[in-house]
Amino acid sequence: MMAMQLPRGTQDILPEDILVWKQIEKVSMETCEAYNFKEIRTPIFEHTEVFARGVGDTTDIVQKEMYTFKDRGDRSLTLRPEGTASVVRAFVEHKLYGSPAQPTKLFYTGPMFRYERPQAGRMRQFVQFGVEALGSASPQLDAEVMALLMDICRRLGLTHLKLVINSLGDTESRVAHREALMKHFEPELHTLCGDCQQRFEKNPLRILDCKKDHAHPLMATAPSVLDHLNEESSQYFAELKQTLDLLEIPYEVDANLVRGLDYYNHTAFELMSTAPGFGAITTLCGGGRYNGLVEQFGGPETPGIGFAFSIERLILALKTEGVALPTAQGLDAYVIALGKDAHMQAMKLLYDLRQAGVHADKDYLDKKMKAQFKAADRYHAKYAVILGEDELARSCAVVKHMQRGTQQEVALSELVPWLRQELEGEEHHE
Structure with missing residues (x-):
């Protein structure tokens, strides 16, 4: 096999x-x-x-x-x-x-x-x-x-x-150069590789491009095309x-x-x-x-x-040359959900964020909160959006800025436009 x-x-x-x-x-x-x-x-x-x-x-x-x-x-x-x-x-x-x-x-x-x-x-x-x-x-x-x-x-x-x-x-110049090349290579043709011997009849110009015979003395003395223009x-x-x-x-x-x-x-x-x-x-x-x-x-x-x-x-x-090449782009937001209801609400939120052009993802492996934060780090997410039972009860989410460490509550009904505005503000400052 x-x-x-x-x-x-x-x-x-x-x-x-x-x-x-x-x-x-x-x-x-x-x-x-x-x-x-x-x-x-x-x-x-x-x-x-x-x-x-x-x-x-x-x-x-x-x-x-x-x-x-x-x-x-x-x-x-x-x-x-x-x-x-x-x-x-x-x-x-x-x-x-x-x-x-x-x-x-x-x-x-x-x-x-x-x-x-x-x-x-x-x-x-x-x-x-x-x-x-x-x-x-x-x-x-x-x-x-x-x-x-x-x-x-x-x-x-x-x-x-x-x-x-x-x-x-x-065409006229190439014909003149071709004739000069044939006259140059013919006496010593037997010293060139088999491919070059075949090229001699079909297209002697290709002999100059040979990888095997590039160091052959005949190459250095071959007639120049510039002399036959x-x-x-x-x-x-x-x-x-x-x-x-x-x-x-x-x-x-x-x-x-x-x-x-x-x-x-x-x-x-x-x-x-x-x-x-x-x-x-x-x-x-x-x-x-x-x-x-x-x-x-x-x-x-x-x-x-x-x-x-x-x-x-x-x-x-x-x-x-050591040119700086683009590296992996981070997510705009990673939604951290705790509990079955929160995961379901996170799916809706995730869909709405993506519809608004926000690059976002969430956990699908039912990980603990700490592991979900690690995932947000791994994806270089700018914001973590936290949804738990308490937040659901108040119809809000806690949004944490991953680099600054600051966080605030945002109403779920306002979250998508709010986050969109924050991201646009960051792009403007960059």
Whole structure:
């Protein structure tokens, strides 16, 4: 019998950790909305062809990392390994390119699935947050997308960041670079790993992204893509850099930066953590421009740019930098009841408090008064509302301020508005 445990590479996010996740999601979404990006939600699984075509069949993701299965109708389905292909499929299927409001600016968040060796901040099921901007070929939009990414990270409190950019050029530039790469690698191809030998024919640019051969001498001397940019691509890259300079967003150019997906051209970028102790893999986020992807899905010629980061890696970076993360929020009120009648009255009071927007709870284990006070402490309740036989007889409750230790009697008929007012007064003073 299999142990009833988590599958390898997955995790349970427990209540004490969820506030950090909610904070990252909230800040990311609010920042996107400030930049006029709208949320989109796509299915967790798609037809396998969506990713084979959208991600590229020469990538490690498609060749080695996808969770693919047959459904009962013998159709091949795949759990999404990334978000861009699904968003572009939805963009084409729902004809979003027909909207007069262009570019179409979208963001998404949700679980992704890749079969790879689990390690810190890299899971087999992970949560990704990403954006896609479709419908404009402006390098200024590229700069906006990077500004959005930097804004999210800064608003979360990250400071040890490095933005690295590169240009992969347009189709003409990529063809010229491809030929130069093949000429460079061919004489010594037998010294590279089997994966690289396969990539040589299909997509030699992917050789530069190899994890096994990254220290191979041929990598250091490989032709730079920047030396093969035509005039149009050079101008595009120059305008991107000019815009980033104008926005005072620091960056470094790295001619060896190659995104792992086949659909990128022109701009490619990564955001790294430079925090001491973050680990060997410093990439927090990757992105770039893809100017042929919409056509592959049967849509009109539509340029696009996007990025995605895993929330798990962002949490690692926040912890490494010692950023103060949100902790468990306390209750506004904990109702302490003594006796059967009091417990019944406490249920009504609890319901009324919650209807008024007060975060409240009570004891359901018939504990003694001292144990109920301990529970109020454990939940960091601001107020304890005490109901016993004496209080019921007088139609009132004793309300104790847990921090100050002060207490007073309040009529049950007045208790909900009174407590609401007290809590609002405390918020105002904070």
